Amino acid sequence: MEPAIKLSHVQKAFGAKTVLKDVSFAIDPGTIVGYIGPNGAGKSTTVKIILGLLRQDAGTIEINGRPLREDDNDYKRHIGYVPEAVDVFDALTAREYLTLIGQLYGLDEAVAGEKAEQLAAIVGLAPAFDRRITSCSKGMRQLVLIIASLLHDPDILFWDEPLNGLDANTVLVIEEILHELRDRGKTIFYSSHIMDVVQKLSDRIILLNDGEVQADGPFNEITSGADTNLQELFNELTGFAEHGEKAKAFVDIVTGGDR
Numbered sequence: 388m389e390p391a392i393k394l395s396h397v398q399k400a401f402g403a404k405t406v407l408k409d410v411s412f413a414i415d416p417g418t419i420v421g422y423i424g425p426n427g428a429g430k431s432t433t434v435k436i437i438l439g440l441l442r443q444d445a446g447t448i449e450i451n452g453r454p455l456r457e458d459d460n461d462y463k464r465h466i467g468y469v470p471e472a473v474d475v476f477d478a479l480t481a482r483e484y485l486t487l488i489g490q491l492y493g494l495d496e497a498v499a500g501e502k503a504e505q506l507a508a509i510v511g512l513a514p515a516f517d518r519r520i521t522s523c524s525k526g527m528r529q530l531v532l533i534i535a536s537l538l539h540d541p542d543i544l545f546w547d548e549p550l551n552g553l554d555a556n557t558v559l560v561i562e563e564i565l566h567e568l569r570d571r572g573k574t575i576f577y578s579s580h581i582m583d584v585v586q587k588l589s590d591r592i593i594l595l596n597d598g599e600v601q602a603d604g605p606f607n608e609i610t611s612g613a614d615t616n617l618q619e620l621f622n623e624l625t626g627f628a629e630h631g632e633k634a635k636a637f638v639d640i641v642t643g644g645d646r
């Protein structure tokens with residue numbers, strides 16, 4: 388079986404700053420991967436390179452066994468993407484936006500609209516479906532983005548903070564949807580800073596630190612079965628132990644001095 392996503396020795400620098408030093412991993416279809424790392428580690432840069440929004444300086448990327456070339460846009464039909472923040476479609480209603488996205492992916496207008504409406508009804512978005520997105524709550528907007536990423540039934544999903552702004556009930560539904568998609572052979576590659584969600588949701592965790600893969604495997608493997616959680620492991624691997632002192636110094640400045 389070809390890996391759904393394969394990166395081999397990918398490097399990227401912005402000017403003098405090397406952001407990805409030598410990133411390699413291969414992900415089998417039907418896997419949920421949590422891609423984690425400190426702010427600025429290079430997670431979004433990796434995803435943008437895979438999506439063809441940025442060009443790597445060195446290394447290769449394969450999607451479903453096919454090496455990506457600069458002029459190749461075909462593979463994007465197999466990909467669904469939830470960006471972290473999008474503001475461009477505020478003037479449209481959810482129905483208009485989703486129908487448009489469906490059409491861009493080659494669906495017939497009526498089919499796209501109907502599919503979007505059915506999906507929206509299941510996740511509780513029906514009351515907002517014909518409202519302008521600008522009047523939607525943060526969670527509703529996130530649901531619109533999630534539906535938009537799935538309309539064309541992609542094989543591979545890239546989701547950035549997929550549960551952003553969703554209430555606890557909706558989180559459960561989306562988690563189940565992700566598991567269901569995975570069980571049907573879809574590959575989900577997502578970034579999040581919420582470690583308990585990553586620990587719970589991921590079949591495999593890839594920790595990027597300072598442009599390098601520092602840990603890669605199922606939670607139990609990367610913790611070697613130790614009695615810890617992902618938050619603690621993250622703090623340990625990324626060398627961060629001084630949160631208490633930082634918080635105290637910060638609040639000392641806010642309040643004008645020590646207690």
Ligand SMILES: Nc1ncnc2c1ncn2[C@@H]1O[C@H](COP(=O)(O)OP(=O)(O)OP(=O)(O)O)[C@@H](O)[C@H]1O
Nearest residue numbers: 401402404406424425426427428429430431432433
């Ligand atoms: N277009 C750009 N030009 C210059 N530097 C950039 C550009 N895009 C990203 N960077 C830098 O590359 C580094 C990695 O950024 P990236 O957005 O990939 O990090 P990240 O791991 O996704 O972080 P976060 O968790 O904060 O979203 C950062 O230092 C960022 O400032």
